[in-house]
Amino acid sequence: MSTERRKPFPFDQFEPRWQRVWDERQTFHVLNPGEPGFDASKPKYYVLDMFPYPSGSGLHVGHPEGYTATDIIGRFKRMSGFNVLHPMGWDAFGLPAEQYAIKTGQHPRATTEANIATFKRQLQAIGFGYDWQREVNTTDPGYFKWTQWIFLQLYNAWLNPATNRAEHVSSFTGEDVDSVRLAYISHAPVNWCPELGTVLANEEVVDGKSEVGGFVVERRPMRQWMLRITAFAQRLIDELDGLDWPDSIKMHQRNWIGRSEGALVDFTVVGSGEKITVFTTRPDTLYGATYMVLAPEHPLVDSISTAEQKGEIEAYRKTAASKSDLERTELAKEKTGVFTGAFAINPVTGEKVPVWIADYVLTGYGTGAIMAVPAHDERDWEFARKFALPIREVVSPEPRLGLGGGGVCDAEPLEVFCGEGFAIHSGPLDGLPTSEAKAEIIVRLEQQGIGKRRIQFKLRDWLFSRQRYWGEPFPIVWENGKHRALDESELPLLPPELLDFKPTGTPEPPLSKATDWVRYSDTATRELNTMPQWAGSCWYYLRYIDNKNTERFVGAEAERYWTTGCVSQLSALNSQLPHGGVDLYVGGTEHAVLHLLYARFWHKVLFDLGHVSTPEPFQRLVNQGLILGEDGQKMSKSRGNVVNPDDVIKEYGADALRLYEMFMGPLEATKPWSMSGVEGVFRFLARVWRLVMEENAEGExxxxxxxxxxxxxxxxxxxxxxxxxxxxxxxxxxxxxxxxxxxxxxxxxxxxxxxxxxxxxxxxxxxxxxxxxxxxxxxxxxxxxxxxxxxxxxxxxxxxxLIEDEIEMPVQVNGKLREKIVVKKDATQPEIEAIAKAAPKVAEAIAGKEIKKLIVVPGRLVNIVVA
RNA sequence: GCCGACAUGGCGAAAUGGCAGACGCAUGGGACUUAAAAUCCCUUGGAGGGCAACUUCCGUGCGGGUUCGAGUCCCGCUGUCGGUACCA
Known part of the structure; x- marks a missing residue:
């Protein structure tokens, strides 16, 4: 007798066999337009998974959840007569591989390749119907050649305000082309992480620590590549409208872009006459601005501070600068600040108001300076209370009579009111509701030339360079202190073969160690930064369409077919697509802003430049929910509740794994794993097996x-x-x-x-x-x-x-179920009523009562309402 | 604080405004077996009443409302989970 328990059905034998058959026959390979055998009469369906970062630990059961969902859709659409594009690939550049390489002394290419092999083996063991001929790998020179090429498109483009479209810089008529490029150099303070030896994008910094590893991040000015995503802020908001995305993700993106409408207002400094411009969303409260606050880093701080305040100011700026972002936000519960000694004139009241500096005003947003209206802003209120600054009420929740005339009110309000209401103590604005007061004051400020309407975004430009080895090198060289692009013919630009790619310990990137590589010519050197991990994932969905193309990043005809469904350019122009692109994109919520926003941005640039057919990349987005451990906690090694798909496959087979992942509950929901649930679907599969097969006495x-x-x-x-x-x-x-x-x-x-x-x-x-x-x-x-x-x-x-001859209908009396009757499927309403009323329980319940109403919902139920 | 999602048996969950709990897990019982495993059949929201076929009442986080009828729609709470945080 065998030691191993006999399987209820021999999945372990037939699963690998069918995987081999699909692979040998290339069942899931799909042709592009123009290829022999391509069937243009079929509609297209592009179903996409967020491709994985191939980590060293392999797949966990969270991965196959979304992958199974897309696989079911893909196989179903194929059977329903679609040409289905369902590809998979690897997001393989990035920090973890580099750090692992540093730790183990192996080249990141070696570990990356090994990890990819593991992931691919695991995915194939689940039987996914991917078209593996279209596999992409962001670290493959044949791939990143085009990542670099797209960077050059950005570098050579600008946003023409006249057309609101990205155009080649040759259409720019101004003097300094470098000031408008979509990829440009900045020396602004950046998030430098000494531990990781690199700078990070704002989005990669959480609570003043790096998202990866949780190391301290400090701000320091460095020369960096930036991408001008802010030029697309409005379009990135507007064009969300036509997308089939979860509302929560759309909202997330809108909040992240953070559009706010308001005004810029100039205040003049008493004495020096210098102008301080503030941004406010509540220009209607200008009459209540009783002081001003500058960010500690504001450029005017030095020039306006009075001699006797200088010492204190300097000390404050020093502490503010040395504080990490963590301390400035989380730990700064109590407002702090210092008076500069300077005063400015409130342009509408003519009053002298003190100018302070405080770290609750951020350098990076608006103008880095605010007018403080303590009666109507919680932060200003707190600050004013602490430093005994005047508080003047200028908005009332209810219209108030007799408070007009612009007179100053000396009585301070008892509490802060931030809502909308009616202007008071505000001269010509008195009595106006907030929205009208805003419009009115802006008109007046514009007439006087001391202010203007302004739309401000929270979104910042995208910090695009990293001081890393394992990323795409920039196709840029420096000569005489100026940057210029490599020619397209010089792509791909391979990274140097370094044996030592550890961080240098300074902001100098590791590529600086490759001295031969760095030297481009006698007079020019290469850019030493590399691109962030997001670069490769910004456009991979386009490369799947035509992954072997050596002439273009994606062939025009294939791109048009797979994103619009149209084979010819003419039909594409005539089609009424909302946005087009990928038909279904499935992945986790963790990419709600970063990846999805960056990819949309690149796609719009490529669209404007005529390289792709649709303004948006992903028409429909679905987030799969998180799978928790059996204990209801997030799966993690430290909790020991991680489930490895390999183990599930060994015990119950790939089909049971797939089926259980889908049977657990709705795709979007967070739900806990349960091994007995796996056994449940496994038993179901065994029952299906026994519909066809039976066991004889010998167990065959x-x-x-x-x-x-x-x-x-x-x-x-x-x-x-x-x-x-x-x-x-x-x-x-x-x-x-x-x-x-x-x-x-x-x-x-x-x-x-x-x-x-x-x-x-x-x-x-x-x-x-x-x-x-x-x-x-x-x-x-x-x-x-x-x-x-x-x-x-x-x-x-x-x-x-499916139609029954006889239908069972419940009969309710006053909404309460009394009886079920059986009627012919074509019974008339009076017939149904008669049968219902005659049913014994019903008759009893309505006996001697007046029938006030009788509702018959055909095929559903009868409800008799009695007095 | 703010924004969002969710709340249904012992558990995972179903239910175009129309029979709440499909389906699965876990119970309990039975069949098969020398025995067990596997398999098959039945049982199972709660409380009560009947020898029984059966039957009554209550039940979708809490409080209101709309409706002939609410798990579902509206208003107000409470709780849980995510996201976010001085963005003027």
Missing amino acids: WLPSSALQDIPMDKATAKVVHATIKKVGEDIEALSFNTAISQMMVCTNALTSANPRSREAVRLLVTILGPFAPHLAEELWERVGGTGLAADQPWPSYDPAL
Whole structure:
């Protein structure tokens, strides 16, 4: 007797076999327009997964959740007659690989390759129908050549304000082209992380620490490459509208871009006459501005501070500068600040107001200076209370009479009011509701030339350079202190083969160690920074379309077909697409802003420059939910609750893993793993197996004797066709859990049938294919199907079979269920009413009472309302 | 603080405003077996009443509302989980 327990069905034998067959036949390879055999009559469907970063620890059960969902969709669409593009690849540049390499002394290329091999093996063991011929790898020179090429497009482009479109810089007529490029050099303070030896984008810094590793980040000015994403801020907001994305993600992006409408207002410094410009969203409260605050780093601080305040000012600026961002935000519960000794004139009241510096005003937002209206802003209120600054009420929640005339009110309000209301103590604005007061004051300020309307965004330009080894080198050289682009013919620019790529310990990037490489010519040296990890993932979805193209980043015809569905340019122009692009993009919420915003930005630039056909890359986005450990906690090594898909496959098979991932609950929901749940779906698969196979006394599997070539009886036909209908609809709606339930119902019905219709089983096996493809292929073969189950057309159902001759209808009296009646499907309303009223329980309940209302919902229920 | 999502049996979950709890897990019982595993059948929201076929009442976080009818729609709370934080 074998030591290993016998499997309830031999998945361990047939799963690898069918994976081999799909691979040998290239079942899931799809052709591009122009290739021999391409069928232009089929509609296209592009279904995309967020590609993984191949980490050293391999796949965890969270990965296959989204991947299974897209695989089901892809296989279903294929069976439904679509050309389906369903690719996979590797986001393989990045810090973890580099750090691991430093630790172990291996080259990051070696570890990256090994990790990719592991990931690929694991994905293939789950039986995903990817077109592996289209695999991409961001670290492949044939790939990053085009990442560098796109960078050059950005470098050579500017946003023409007249057209609001990105254009080649040759259309720029101004003097300094470098000041408008979409990729430009900045010397602004950046987030420098000494531990990682690199700068980080604002988005990669969380609470003053690096998102990766949690190391302290300090701000220091450095020469950096920036991408002018802010030029697209408004379009990045507006063009969200036509996208089928979760509202929460759209909102997230809108908040991140942070549009606010307001005004710039000039205040004049008493004495020096210098101008301080502030940004405010509440220009209507200008009459209540009783002091001003500059950020400690504001350029005017030095010149306006009085001699006797200089010492204190300097001390404050020093502490502010030495504080990490963490201390400046989280720990700064109490407002701090110092008076500069200077005063400015409130342009509408003519009053002298003190000018302070405080770190609650940020350098990076607006103008780095504010007018403080303590009565109507919580931060200003707190500050004013602490430093005993005057507080003047200028907005009232209710209209108030008799407070007009612009007179000064000396009574301080008892509490801060930040809402909208009606202007008071505000001269000509008095009585106006907030929105009108805003408009009115802006007109007046503009007339006087001391202010103007202004739309401000929170979004900053994208810090695009890193001091790393394992990233794309910039196709840029420096000569006589000036940068210039490499020629396209010089791409790809490979990174130097370094043995020592450790951080230098200074802001000097590791590439500086490759002295030969750095020297471009006698007079020119190469740019030493590399691109951030986001670069490769900004456009990978385009490369899948045409991953072997050596002439272009993506072929024009293929790009048009896969993003618009149109084969010719003419039909593309005539089509009424909302945005187009990828039909379905599935991934986690962690990319709600960064990746999705960056990719949209690049795509818009490429669109403006005529390189792609659609203004947006991803038409429909779905976030899969988090999978928790069995203990309901987030999976983590330290908690020891991590589930490895390899173990699940070994025990229950790939089909059970796939099916369980989908059966757990709605795709978007957060849900805990349960091994007994896996066993549940595993038992279901075994039941399906036994619809076709039965075991003899020796324990061998033989074709089931119950299975016969007989037509389906009425009940069987009904459940089978109802299942075809529901499973198809549920797949479209991504309700995989309920689709699986329905197949269980169908299986339970067929299990009890003896003899059992071969046709019924064949249909069930066909629609099970997208979910449990290995079992489906195996059983398809065993029920005598020709070809592959994966290649079968999706079966259609006969609606006539679903209609019952007699319908059971519940009858309610005053909303309470009393009885169920059975009526003919074509019974008339009066007939139904009569039957309902005659039913014993109903008759009893309505006896002697006046019927006030009688509702018959055809096919659903009857409700009798009595007095 | 602010923004968002969610709240249904012992558990994961179903339910175009129309029979709450489909389907699965876990219970408990039975069949098969020398025995077990596997498999198959039945049971299972709560409380009560009947020898029984059965039956009554209550039940979707809490309080209101709309409706013939609310898990579902509206208003107000509470709780949990995510995101975010001086953005003027």
